[in-house]
Amino acid sequence: MNLCMIGTGYVGLVSGVCFSDLGNQVVCVDKDKDKINLLNKGRVPIYEPGLDEMLKRNFKFGRISFSTDINKAIESSDIIFICVGTPTSKKNNSADLTHVYRVANDIKKNIKKFKIIVTKSTVPVTTGDKIEKIIAKKVNKKKFEIVSNPEFLREGEAIRDFIYPDRIVIGTQNKKVNRVLKNLYEPLVNKGAKYLNTSRRAAELIKYASNAFLATKITYINEISNLCEKIGVNVEDISIGMGLDKRIGTRFLRAGPAYGGSCFPKDTKAIAIIADQYKSNLSIIKSTIKSNENRRNLFKKRTFQIMKNKIKNKTITFLGVTFKANTDDMRESMCLKMIPVFLKKGAKLRYYDPSGKKKEINKKVKFCKNIQEACLKTDLIIIHTEWNEFKSLDFKNLVKKNNFKIYDMRNIYSSAKMKQKKINYFSVGR
Ligand SMILES: NC(=O)c1ccc[n+]([C@@H]2O[C@H](COP(=O)([O-])OP(=O)(O)OC[C@H]3O[C@@H](n4cnc5c(N)ncnc54)[C@H](O)[C@@H]3O)[C@@H](O)[C@H]2O)c1
Structure with missing residues (x-):
């Protein structure tokens, strides 16, 4: 099948690559030229285990391509997936649907033959109805169908989650369209995924x-x-x-x-x-x-307590800064709320993250290239994310100084073993 993914982020790129791996012809579109240029050089703009290899394989066989030309991509595809971001609105706490509606307007200009338009972005109930209204202003309703197909993949496990999902939810009451989508997802259903066909609004709400x-x-x-x-x-x-x-x-x-x-x-x-x-x-x-x-405030307070309120000129090291392990995603990561407070109190901050340096982190916070550099002579190590490489560390050997402290926010280490080693160790709920 000819598929088009609009929005080549965590969801659009992973789904696009996985669909191409299942034998479909996929074009991934994004308005971000740098991202598309990088992808056309065979490079992956996000950190997602296994994605690089799968992308290269399908790119080589010509099953996946990357473009900024949304019009051409829509025209050449049978199924169009909307995978753009739906962040929190700056005005209130609702979902900002600007990107979704912009895409709907682009789609309406490019429908010549029947198209299935699938919303994979997480959108509020009735968004499908609104997209339908936008497109119907220009195109006869018989020439398109809007479907909700929420995505449940998790960053860090995205490929596995896409290929072996617990369920595939398809929100449409159009039987013919449902058959086409069931056919598209058949390889995953054959591996054990449950296929659930609901109303469009129900699918939107399920997510x-x-x-x-x-x-x-x-x-x-x-x-x-x-x-x-x-x-x-x-x-x-x-x-x-x-x-x-x-x-x-x-x-x-x-x-x-x-x-x-x-x-x-x-x-x-x-x-x-x-x-x-x-x-x-x-x-x-x-x-x-x-x-x-x-909880964010509680963890800030707890850190102050651990440091006995003596933060000024103390070195604090973050091991991991992303919101969870195996991703480079910094969105709403708790450390982003802690760092400004510690800086204000005069702490010297450093971090190491296996997914690399982060533009979201204040330049005053030193990025270290490895765990050794990050931990050397530090006063406090905050284990902020649960990357495997943080799980068997010899802290005394790394820090090379007495009286350092560890705040293990992920309960990776045993409190008893830390006590035996005479390390000042603090964790969560124990
Ligand atoms: N990230 C996840 O783990 C995850 C999981 C399930 C569902 N979702 C949902 O999927 C949606 C996408 O999330 P994401 O994390 O992939 O977002 P993202 O920010 O990583 O990617 C969105 C992409 O859309 C592009 N874009 C925006 N407007 C565009 C336009 N008009 N034309 C072309 N490209 C455009 C952006 O440049 C960006 O590359 C959101 O609604 C999110 O809630 C995300």
Whole structure:
């Protein structure tokens, strides 16, 4: 099939590459010329394990191409996937749909034969209806169909998640279009993915309701970890004890920093706003948002306590700065809220991240090329993300000085072993 992915970011690029790997002809479009130039040189603009190799293979066989020419890409494709960003609006907490509607306007100018237009971007309920209205101003409704196909992949695991998804949700009531999409996804369904056909609005809501639920699950165990700290119980025992109940499950039940990333913060806010518009109060999700904001402050306060409020001229090292491991994505990463506060208090900051230097981080914070450089003679190591390379470190050998401290925000290390080694070690909920 001839597919077009509009928006070549984490979702558009990964889905495009994976669809091409399944034998489809794919063109990935983006308005960002630098990104497209890089991709045309066979280079991947994001950090996503396994993507580089898969892209090169399909690029070599001519199954995937990259372009800034949206008109030509739309014209030559049977199915058009909208994969542009839907960030939080600067005016309120709703989803900013500027990019989505711009693409809808581009599409409407280029429909000559029947097109299936699929929204993969996370969009509020009724966005599909609005896209349909925009396109129908210029094109007969018989010549296109708008479908919602929310994407559930996780950065860092994106290829695996795309190829082996738990479910594929297709929101359309058009039987013929549903058959075409079922056919497109058949290789994944054959590997065990559940195919769910719903109304368009239901598909749109499934995505938000799922993300808000997962964010709530994380926030729930984070609050339980606060209680654990007060009563001297290990939150890891609670996570395992709860997670063994199949109704609960172990995933997204590990205490840590405030959740971040490009999805949970914006999607929880957006669904709460959507519900308000329909005069339905999503009080649980609103509490989740508030609790997550409080957690950022709690971790700042906790760091001050660990340092006994003596931050000035102290060296603080961040190991990992992205919002989670195996990605280069800095969106809503908790360290971005901590760094300005520490700088203001006169701390000397450094960081090392396996995905490289970050433009989002204040230039006053020194980027170190490796763990050794980052940890040498530091006063405090903050283990901020859970990259594998942070999991078996010999800290005494790395720091080469006495009385340094470790704040392990991911509970990677055993408190007992750290105590044996006489290292000042602090973690979460234990
Ligand atoms: N990142 C994730 O893990 C993830 C997972 C599931 C769903 N989603 C959803 O998918 C959508 C995309 O997310 P992302 O993380 O891939 O975003 P992203 O910011 O990485 O990529 C979006 C891309 O769209 C391009 N773009 C914007 N307007 C355009 C236009 N008019 N024409 C062509 N290109 C345009 C941008 O230049 C950018 O490269 C969002 O709605 C997000 O909520 C993201």
